[in-house]
């Protein structure tokens with residue numbers, strides 16, 4: 001086993017995803033000793049140029065038409081083949097729709113230990129993970145063999161993993177990629193929504209705490225008075241109460257408003273990683289321990305149903321003054 | 322007939338306060354309230370939707386935990402056909418790989434076309450169950466799924482990408498799919514119907530065998546997040562808090 005740290009570069013439709021840069025930053029922290037390299041794994045078709053902005057020492061590049069876009073089966077097969085030639089200290093994967101499709105099944109296949117949801121690397125090279133929706137932290141250490149790690153966004157900024165110098169490329173020949181069991185047939189773009197929440201300056205965000213579809217009216221009223229738009233966490237969207245275009249979080253949109261006022265949102269990792277660029281976050285929640293209070297600038301611990309009416313009334317008064 | 326297996330797990334309810342065991346390296350399970358893993362609940366719903374659409378036998382398998390029988394009978398009330406409880410799981414959380422090995426043996430006997438479970442469980446630390454299960458069963462895996470249609474020897478599944486994009490994937494069956502959300506929100510069933518199931522449906526017990534709790538990764542410490550700068554809490558009754566909030570909005574030039 002070498003002491004090199006590998007990471008699987010993620011890209012979708014020709015765009016390198018932010019998580020790739022975040023992993024590059026984490027990998028750099030993990031490569032503790034002089035001489036330990038950070039090595040990106042890049043699969044694609046005519047996509048070698050995607051390595052250019054990544055702060056890694058080298059890139060192992062595998063080119064094949066079938067690898068042009070991500071599919072789990074082709075990626076897994078190629079990774080298994082690659083790991084016959086290489087034996088790194090650790091391999092980082094995004095805890096994302098791409099990374100999570102292959103990391104655990106690769107771990108099972110190669111009997112490599114795996115650590116979930118790494119947020120940061122400690123000064124001593126330990127892994128700091130965040131589980132249970134952000135309510136529990138775990139400090140752990142790499143096992144005594146190649147260890148796989150899934151990385152959550154939030155611990156490092158993408159800029160920390162970017163570089164202007166292009167890393168050296170090592171090419172890798174693809175394995176047999178015939179008879180794959182998973183094929184990508186098409187991407188379906190979301191229907192153009194009524195509003196683009198990623199561009200709104202004021203967002204009223206509602207979570208499961210809103211309880212019923214009828215109560216959404218309260219958020220609408222608030223948004224209208226403040227000149228903003230309503231967005232939501234996953235459970236509200238899953239109920240079908242708002243369209244997917246309003247979803248904020250890992251599987252929805254990233255937002256960067258001046259004001260993110262959230263009502264009845266607990267602050268799970270998958271939600272807050274998409275709101276950290278907001279200028280001001282104000283959280284209303286009846287649970288004093290809700291993780292949302294850890295990232296909000298202002299917190300209000302009340303039952304939102306007792307709070308909204310006086311708030312609406314006072315805003316109206318303030319506007320009439 | 323299409324055979325569908327769903328793995329349904331109970332996980333700590335995050336609304337409750339979580340505590341760390343005296344060992345300092347695990348959750349204290351003694352006072353923990355458990356609820357069904359939200360995404361497993363979506364997996365159950367998706368299985369029932371597929372059954373209603375084109376016919377299927379749905380088997381639910383759940384590792385033993387406080388409240389697991391109620392959970393299983395609830396799935397029967399929704400339309401599940403067979404219920405299996407994995408017994409002898411023990412207090413300490415086994416590694417997901419070990420759990421997957423045990424489950425894989427049972428699943429092989431059922432020989433399903435489709436295995437569904439939640440894409441993730443929030444208390445997982447040693448990998449995700451669904452992709453590990455897929456590897457052991459030598460089946461393809463695709464996760465983050467929010468819709469499935471079954472065809473001849475294949476499934477068409479919709480995988481969520483960031484920004485609301487869907488990737489349409491064609492997957493050869495049998496396969497394991499990690500469900501993010503079902504096509505319709507999980508249905509509710511009346512308690513009376515669940516009670517009725519307690520009298521009519523039966524749960525098959527299967528011994529989990531020896532489960533491994535050591536993944537090779539050493540956990541130094543589990544702890545509640547130490548917060549550097551927590552929100553400034555606005556104090557007072559609802560009226561007072563509302564006026565403080567308005568003052569802040571005015572300060573920010575938003576009102």
Ligand SMILES: Cc1cc2nc3c(=O)[nH]c(=O)nc-3n(C[C@H](O)[C@H](O)[C@H](O)COP(=O)(O)OP(=O)(O)OC[C@H]3O[C@@H](n4cnc5c(N)ncnc54)[C@H](O)[C@@H]3O)c2cc1C
Nearest residue numbers: 207208209233234249250251252264265266270286287304
């Ligand atoms: C792979 C994956 C991807 C995901 N992607 C996303 C995503 O894109 N976006 C997303 O949001 N989630 C996503 N999730 C789900 C995420 O893990 C959480 O489950 C979700 O964010 C929780 O939503 P919530 O805060 O609205 O609900 P909960 O966590 O249930 O919180 C509800 C909150 O409301 C409070 N509350 C209840 N009643 C009241 C009241 N009367 N007054 C005031 N407060 C009240 C409660 O105290 C609680 O804190 C994803 C999960 C996975 C596994």
